Amino acid sequence: xxxxxxVTKIVKHAAPFFGxxxxxxxxxxxxxxxxxxxxxxxxxxxxxxxxxxxxLMQFIALLPYVTYNWRRHDVDFMGPRGKFKLxxxxxVIGPCSTFCYYMSxxxxxxxxxxxxxxxxIVFSQLLGFIVLHERPTLLDILFSTIICTGVVLIAKPxxxxxxxxxxxxxxxxxxxxxxxxxxxxxxxxxTVRKLGKQTHATLNVFYYSFVGTFACLIFAxxxxxxxxxxxxxxxxxxxxxxxxxxxxIFMTLGLQYERAGTYTMLKTFQIILxxxxxxxxxxxxxxxxxxxxxxxxxxxxxxIAIRKFYKExx
Numbered sequence: 001x002x003x004x005x006x007v008t009k010i011v012k013h014a015a016p017f018f019g020x021x022x023x024x025x026x027x028x029x030x031x032x033x034x035x036x037x038x039x040x041x042x043x044x045x046x047x048x049x050x051x052x053x054x055x056l057m058q059f060i061a062l063l064p065y066v067t068y069n070w071r072r073h074d075v076d077f078m079g080p081r082g083k084f085k086l087x088x089x090x091x092v093i094g095p096c097s098t099f100c101y102y103m104s105x106x107x108x109x110x111x112x113x114x115x116x117x118x119x120x121i122v123f124s125q126l127l128g129f130i131v132l133h134e135r136p137t138l139l140d141i142l143f144s145t146i147i148c149t150g151v152v153l154i155a156k157p158x159x160x161x162x163x164x165x166x167x168x169x170x171x172x173x174x175x176x177x178x179x180x181x182x183x184x185x186x187x188x189x190x191t192v193r194k195l196g197k198q199t200h201a202t203l204n205v206f207y208y209s210f211v212g213t214f215a216c217l218i219f220a221x222x223x224x225x226x227x228x229x230x231x232x233x234x235x236x237x238x239x240x241x242x243x244x245x246x247x248x249i250f251m252t253l254g255l256q257y258e259r260a261g262t263y264t265m266l267k268t269f270q271i272i273l274x275x276x277x278x279x280x281x282x283x284x285x286x287x288x289x290x291x292x293x294x295x296x297x298x299x300x301x302x303x304i305a306i307r308k309f310y311k312e313x314x
């Protein structure tokens with residue numbers, strides 16, 4: 001039809017330049033690490049309100065651009081034909097993943113929370129195999145096992161390390177929220193890949209922001225007691241929204257030009273940034289087991305990336 005052909009004309013199926021998808025993945029990593037730090041620094045409001053205000057700012061910023069594309073370039077805000085349900089699903093799971101991640105950040109050291117979320121590569125590879133038929137290699141399975149070992153070292157379950165010890169409830173909830181965020185992130189990555197290059201990148205973020213705004217603010221107003229942020233934290237809140245918006249846009253562009261697992265591989269820089277921010281800015285030294293676990297996860301993801309580069313670009 002004319003609608004489909006008009007959309008196809010403005011969509012570039014080839015990357016603008018070599019390494020474009022990888023660059024977007026790395027920029028998404030830097031933006032995401034910065035957003036995580038800012039979430040840790042906002043103390044006056046809870047994670048659900050913070051996410052709601054962030055989504056509201058993103059929605060306001062994107063609405064004129066989405067409207068312009070719709071009017072001038074015939075980019076239907078409902079997405080390409082047959083993709084509307086997937087866009088709605090993306091709009092629901094995106095805020096769910098971010099909310100779980102925020103809940104993990106406020107309960108765990110920053111470096112631990114960031115690293116645990118990287119177990120999403122295991123889920124993205126599994127879901128990529130089931131949904132996208134991206135078959136993992138034996139090395140992928142080996143590295144995924146090492147990643148799971150690293151998560152165990154960071155979580156330090158008492159039944160493995162000290163049977164007489166008990167989890168602090170806040171730490172336990174933080175770990176569970178972190179693993180939930182990792183799983184939902186894996187679902188989100190595969191969903192964006194399933195939407196494909198025909199779906200404009202801003203539409204993914206627009207639906208994320210639209211659903212997140214209303215869901216979070218309604219929840220905050222009805223279930224929790226809604227609070228306004230402190231004046232001194234307004235700049236942090238604004239920068240959180242900016243970092244969140246750039247993270248989502250670069251993530252969507254990166255996933256459109258790279259495989260679901262590759263996106264997570266190239267975000268390993270976020271682990272390093274997380275611990276740097278934790279030590280230098282938050283003045284919180286990580287434990288030895290956390291560092292060992294982070295090194296296992298980091299080295300495994302780098303190993304997968306090297307294998308991919310050798311296979312595709314050698």
